Amino acid sequence: MIRKLSRRLTLLFAGVTSLILTLLLCVAFLYQDTQLETQTDQSFQRYLTEIKHRLELDSSLSDEWLARVEVEGRLIIYIEDNGRPLFFRGAWKPETPRESLVARAKGLALLERVDTSQAPFSYSSRETGIFSVEGDQRDTYLGSVVVVSTDKGFRSLVLLWDTSARRETAKWQRLLFLGLETFGVLALYLVSRKVVGRAVRPVEEYHKKQTEFVAAASHELRSPLAVIQTCASAMEAVPEECIHMTEIIKRECTRTGKLVKSLLLLASLDAGTEASIQDGKAVEADQILLELLEAYEPLCQSRDMDLYLKLPPDLLPTVQGDARWIYQILAIFLDNAIAYGCGRENRIIELLAEEKGSRVVLSVRDHGSGVPEEWKQKIFERFSRMDASRHDKEHFGLGLGIAAELSERMGAELSVKDTPGGGSTFQIILRK
Numbered sequence: 001m002i003r004k005l006s007r008r009l010t011l012l013f014a015g016v017t018s019l020i021l022t023l024l025l026c027v028a029f030l031y032q033d034t035q036l037e038t039q040t041d042q043s044f045q046r047y048l049t050e051i052k053h054r055l056e057l058d059s060s061l062s063d064e065w066l067a068r069v070e071v072e073g074r075l076i077i078y079i080e081d082n083g084r085p086l087f088f089r090g091a092w093k094p095e096t097p098r099e100s101l102v103a104r105a106k107g108l109a110l111l112e113r114v115d116t117s118q119a120p121f122s123y124s125s126r127e128t129g130i131f132s133v134e135g136d137q138r139d140t141y142l143g144s145v146v147v148v149s150t151d152k153g154f155r156s157l158v159l160l161w162d163t164s165a166r167r168e169t170a171k172w173q174r175l176l177f178l179g180l181e182t183f184g185v186l187a188l189y190l191v192s193r194k195v196v197g198r199a200v201r202p203v204e205e206y207h208k209k210q211t212e213f214v215a216a217a218s219h220e221l222r223s224p225l226a227v228i229q230t231c232a233s234a235m236e237a238v239p240e241e242c243i244h245m246t247e248i249i250k251r252e253c254t255r256t257g258k259l260v261k262s263l264l265l266l267a268s269l270d271a272g273t274e275a276s277i278q279d280g281k282a283v284e285a286d287q288i289l290l291e292l293l294e295a296y297e298p299l300c301q302s303r304d305m306d307l308y309l310k311l312p313p314d315l316l317p318t319v320q321g322d323a324r325w326i327y328q329i330l331a332i333f334l335d336n337a338i339a340y341g342c343g344r345e346n347r348i349i350e351l352l353a354e355e356k357g358s359r360v361v362l363s364v365r366d367h368g369s370g371v372p373e374e375w376k377q378k379i380f381e382r383f384s385r386m387d388a389s390r391h392d393k394e395h396f397g398l399g400l401g402i403a404a405e406l407s408e409r410m411g412a413e414l415s416v417k418d419t420p421g422g423g424s425t426f427q428i429i430l431r432k
Contacts, residue, residue, distance in 0.1 A: 002204045006196055014192040018185045025184070029177045036170065041130060044142045044161050047073055052125075055079070055155045056148050067091035076141070076160035078102045082153040083117050094162060096135030104133050105158045109145035119154035120147050139164045221259065224252040265402060282318035285360055285430070286311055288327050289351050296334050300349060303338065309351045316353055319360045319430040325406040326362070326428065329414075332399040333364035333426040340368055346422075360430050367423035376416050380404040403428075 051069070054061060066077055070091040076098055079086045090098055106116055112128045120126040127146040134140060141160040148155055231245040231252075293309045300307040319326075330351075337349045346367035354361050371379060380400050407414050413429040 002200060002207055005203075006200045009196045009200065010189070010193045013196060014185070014189040017188045017192065021184045021188065022181060025177055025181055029174070032173070033170065036166070040142065040163065040166060044130060044144070044159075047075060047161065048144050048146070048159055051077065051157060051159060052127075052146050052148065055146070055157055056125075056150070061086070061088075063088050074162040074165075076101060076158075076162070078158040078160075080116055080156045082155075094135065095137040095139045095164075101133060101135060101141065101160055102158050105131075105143045105145055105160060108133070108143070109158075114145050114147060116145060116147060116156035116158070118147075120149055124149045133160060140167050221256065224256045224259075227252045259398070263398070266398065266405065283321050283323045283326060283430075284316075285319050285326070285353060285362060286316045288323060288330065289353060289362065291327065292330055292334065293351060296331075296338075300338065305338065305347045305349060307334075307349050307351070311353050312355060314355075316360060317355065317432050319432055321410040321412060321430055322406075325410055326412075326430070329403045329406055329428050330362060330364060332403045333428075335399060336426070337364055337366040337368075337424075340366075352425075358432055360432060361427050362430065363425050363427045365419050365423065365425040367419060367421065370418055370422055371416055371424045379416065380414060 047069070061079065066088050068091075069075060070077055074092075076090065076094060077088070078098070079088070094101065108131050109116065109128045114126050114128050125146060125148040128144050130142055130144050132140060133143045140163050142163055143158070143160045146157045146159070148157075228249050231248050235242050235245045289309055289311070293307065297307050334349065334351075348367055350363075350365040352361075352363040352365060354363075380403070404414055407428060411431065415427045415429065417425045417427070419425045
């Protein structure tokens, strides 16, 4: 499902951005093509105006000047005086014979009623617009025909400009734009794939964690339910064991209730339905520690453990957070310390508080076997246990995961350190 979503998002993102890129490149190409065409027409018009001016004012045109203009501008200049062509035969040889190109230009001029064999009657000059002439070898030309009156009759001009090179340039420009388009679409697809992959990765990881969470929760629930079912069957088979079996069922129901409560808390935190912290409300850290001492001291004594509270000489400042969540986090630390953190000789658990700059650190210190270095980050994950084979009836590997979720929502930090002499020290670091 996640991969299918990723593919769809990639195609959508790449498709939209590619469409925008295509539109931008098309606009850029049309603008450049229009500019090139405009510049070409303007350049041809300058040549036409200059030669037309010479025809009107100069009685004679030198072959040297005509040859120089032809070569510099890649032009074909054909002039007739009173219907008779000049002796000038051209300074360069086009791919299509000059006579053929001039004849085609005259034919196009006749369509605009400009005849090179007749003098203009009502005007001093007549001329065509700028037209295109196709050669026999796929060569192209811009052309125009002009007929002007003179003192001795009239003169006609057929002017052609070879645009084959410009057409080839335009062709390569089109290929360049097409290459840019292809490269851009490919690059956008790869970028889209990478961006969407990064965007979907948290969703994929969350989905994976949810799947693992459901599987682990199902496994944890299966054990007490199996015990309850076994005890119920034993009560029918051996009625005299009803009292003993009833106690076992009650114990497993209590254990299952704790698990369900933890699962519901995690689900509400994931869904965002758990009541958020009260911003701006000061929390008395020392008051929370005193309440924990009062609540857990009898439990520790019943298990032959000693619980001590060590506060600094000065009164602790208030901290930012939620008093309920801070209490629950420290209670989770204490539960773990009672279950795993006491050795056979040193059965002491300590509640500590200290002020460090703009932070207040609340700690639970035990003197048990400690936490290996490679497990100091993993233990805050859900259903995480250092010893998977240990069959603990009270803990499911959810406590520290809940603590991590609560601390993250308060903006607090959790850490675990080695206790000098052996054991572990779990800490919650709060802002003042």
